[in-house]
């Protein structure tokens with residue numbers, strides 16, 4: 572576990588309300604559009620990587636999915652998501668882990684990540700993530716990845732991030748995944764700033 576990173580994120584989730592963080596999104600729109608393409612059955616194994624206290628898990632539960640895992644480096648984030656969901660939290664598997672040290676014990680039909688991958692800025696971290704995602708996703712399963720685009724911010728939560736273009740993201744995952752479709756989204760932060768995201772859907776070869 573990267574202690575500096577864990578401390579940073581725990582501090583964020585302990586000191587800011589959910590709608591005080593720039594990434595807050597009441598309704599995960601990108602998920603709706605790309606999820607329709609995947610057409611997953613309700614028992615599909617879904618993992619939200621760097622899920623924080625995102626409402627993605629709420630949307631998946633509301634859509635009838637019953638096999639959901641949320642992974643985050645911050646225990647504070649996970650605790651907040653659990654508290655929000657109340658009894659429904661028992662239907663979810665929660666994992667506190669740095670994704671680059673994640674050792675999956677099962678395979679998933681969908682690996683979802685909105686705005687966590689782009690915090691990995693060294694070649695070593697990025698290579699580890701790509702390799703772990705490749706191991707964790709079932710053959711013909713899906714990867715749905717959202718990062719700041721080349722027209723997006725260069726920092727998030729005070730940390731440097733790595734921006735992605737469609738070719739750059741496609742190339743990064745090309746060993747194990749084929750790109751299905753990428754979409755762009757202007758995310759409006761609670762402070763009314765626009766952040767340009769790219770979301771790409773991939774299928775495991």
Ligand SMILES: C[S@@+](CC[C@H](N)C(=O)[O-])C[C@H]1O[C@@H](n2cnc3c(N)ncnc32)[C@H](O)[C@@H]1O
Nearest residue numbers: 580594621622623625643644669670685686687
């Ligand atoms: C910008 S927030 C996005 C949260 C959530 N995906 C959303 O859309 O609301 C980034 C999240 O990634 C988590 N994170 C950052 N680095 C991580 C790492 N190396 N491993 C796991 N989670 C990480 C943070 O704790 C935080 O919850």
